[in-house]
Amino acid sequence: MQLILVGLEVLVARPGVLTFGHRQVLEHLWASGRTISQIAGILGVPVCTVSREVARNNSARHGTKNPLGRSLPPGRARRPYRWGYQAQWAQRRADAARRRPKASKLRPGTRLRGAVAGKLARRWSPKQIAAWLRATYADRPELQVSHETIYQAIYVQSRGNLRAELTRQVALRSGRTQRRPQSRAAGAARSRRPWIGDLHISNRPAEAADRAVPGHWEGDLVIGKAGASAIVTLVERTTRYVMLGALPNNRDSEAVIDVLTTLATRMPAHLRRSLTWDQGAEMATHPVFTIATGCPVYFCDPHSPWQRGSNENTNGLLRQYFPKSSYDFRTIDQTGLDEVAHELNTRPRETLGWDTPAQRLAQLITA
Secondary structure, three states, rough: OOOHHHHHOOOOOOOOOOOOOHHHHHHHHHHHOHHHHHHHHHHHHHHHHHHHHHHHEEEEOOOOOOOOOHHHHHHOOOHHHHHOOOOHHHHHHOOOOOOOOOOOOOOOOOHHHHHHHHHHEEEEEEEEHHHHHHHHOOOOOOOOHHHHHHHHHHHOHHHHHHHHHHOOOOOOOOOOOOOOOOOOOOOOOOOOOOOOOOEHHOOOOOHOOOOOOOEEEEEEEOOOHHHOOEEEEEOOOOOEEEEEEOOOOOOHHHHHEEEEEEEHHHHHHHHEEEEEOOOOOOHOOOOHHHHHHHHOEEOOOOOHHHHHHHHHHHHHOOOOOOOOOOOHHOOOOOHHHHHHHHHHHHHOOOOOOOHHHHHHHHHHHHH
């Protein structure tokens, strides 16, 4: 056994890939009656790697069978040990399998590639696309593909080079190349802004917290280039439905409240239960909004964006359309913002069981 271990020190392979040297050692251990787990431990590979190797490259006519195939009681645990294993035979089978040509599902000119590229151009994630394909073509496996295959087609040139066809898609939705440090001021004391009063988030109806009751919204401003422009963003907590509002002139409280009122009144009264916002001065005249819509406003703690998690996530998605620090929102009108919101609302969401926000909202309105 010591000789075997010494020999393993010079085996070189990618993780999870067995070399001919591995297979020679496996053959010896298999014939000596070692279990699959013991063999994996000696080879220094996962148990599943050895189990898969024996299942794929065993032989009834080549190699010695494992003595455990006779000593273990009949059943599932005994089954793999009834096979024979020979390193040379196994290597030939592995080489043949590796050489087998595999046509890419996302090769140029296929219907599937066109469908995937179209959804990527609309900024769907690979996971959203894979789920949509499964639902849309449930009886057509040739028109289904895993999200991992889509990722490889984007980032590995030999696997499809989809990136060359995508003029708007970015590798990271945030556009950042690394994580930025979180604020350490999250525990700061609440500001004494007079318009907040008793409308702290802790006083928001409990039904809003678990998202069980629709009609509770989160909102914020997204600021444009050089702080000279902004838009209003709203997201409904249960359905993740998004509404965007243009602020063409300025973002003072009067302008923001006017836009919020216009957006809120697009919804029926039973879907205007509350709005959660940060402590920005743009909400100083929030009572005007509440009187006009019947929707109370509640305010988060300072430096606590996680208290509006759905809205923060939505703002991150919007950076796909409006790059941070470089987009001037004065160049897009309300019609353009409605088109962007429509794209977001017709993307399937994993958190909604791959329904779209628009589908979920339609169910609530017609219920």
